[in-house]
Amino acid sequence: MTGYCASRLVTGVLGWNGHCLRAPSTVPLILQIRNTFILQRRTPPGLTKKNKRPKLRSRHYVYDLVEDTNLRKQENLNVILTSYVQGLGVKGDRVSVKPKLAYEKLLLPGLAVYATRENVKMYEESVDKEEKTPAFSSASVERTVGILSRQILAVVMNLETEWTLQPWHLRISFRKAGFIVPEYAIELPEEPIKGPNLDLEGKEFKITVTINKSETVPVRCRIHHWSTNPGDRLPYVQDHWQQTAEPLFPDNQKSFQSDQ
Incomplete structure (x- = not known):
């Protein structure tokens, strides 16, 4: 063969002259996933001298799972509303909601922004300039x-x-x-x-x-x-309403x- 067509993730079918005859049907999608696990050695290693590597055996590489941070309860997320949202508040209100609700219903549609110092100051000034006339006396x-x-x-x-x-x-x-x-x-x-x-x-x-x-x-x-x-x-009248x-x-x- 006079040529070569291959890669780590994608390989094609080679012809008699080494050229690719057809492209692959599927390409694996690689995404970065952030996982953090807190582990603890089941057998702690012994003391070592200064500036010396510890002498580790196979038993020292056995770990017990202490905590999976993915299962940790997430704290509420503070956001600032950019417009009126039913059940939450009006523009400029700072609310604390669950992260899933904040991402899917507020941040992605553009109905809220993160409650950073810059955003808090900006929306306080903008709300003060505008006439704040809420549609209702409370969010509910x-x-x-x-x-x-x-x-x-x-x-x-x-x-x-x-x-x-x-x-x-x-x-x-x-x-x-x-x-x-x-x-x-x-x-x-x-x-x-x-x-x-x-x-x-x-x-x-x-x-x-x-x-x-x-x-x-x-x-x-x-x-x-x-x-x-x-x-x-x-x-008795069934379902009178x-x-x-x-x-x-x-x-x-x-x-x-x-x-x-």
Whole structure:
């Protein structure tokens, strides 16, 4: 052969004159991987004289794994938001999030930068010059408003004792549904709702909830009568929130139809 065509990673097929007849189909991809393992000798070597090499035997090359740094829990990463991010904050806010979330959702899309001294100083000056008008009073308000606007709250009232619907009734109903809502943040309809009255059973009305004394969101509610006597209890309605209900006040008919 008059020629040679080969390499450590790529080899072709040689012809009669030594030239490559075809290229390889695949080329291995070599990437640098950073791994750090903390090891400890199982048998420590003996003392050695100064400026002398230690006399090591095969038993001295047996190691025990102390720690694999890849399995170490990573600390949160501090970043500065460059624009509004739902659930985190507005431009200029410094947040601490998990590294995976920071890399994939914030740094790569350009929604945040590392919280270095230069970036902290730069964004403090830029935010001071701009009029900082956040869309919401806190980072979690937008998500809370969305959840409450889709909620259909079941208000369980007594079938045997007379009652007039009060904010504390709604506070307890919210607590049963997993929400902590103070009484001062609940605004009832102007017309009083009194019972027990089976004509109100399953009918829907709206209340207004104020979040952080700033944002307001309407919440749909349905009244359900309950009795301590099992014989007087009304039949259980499976998945009542998936069924359409009549409005308690006819004036709200259009608003309920738009929500549905």
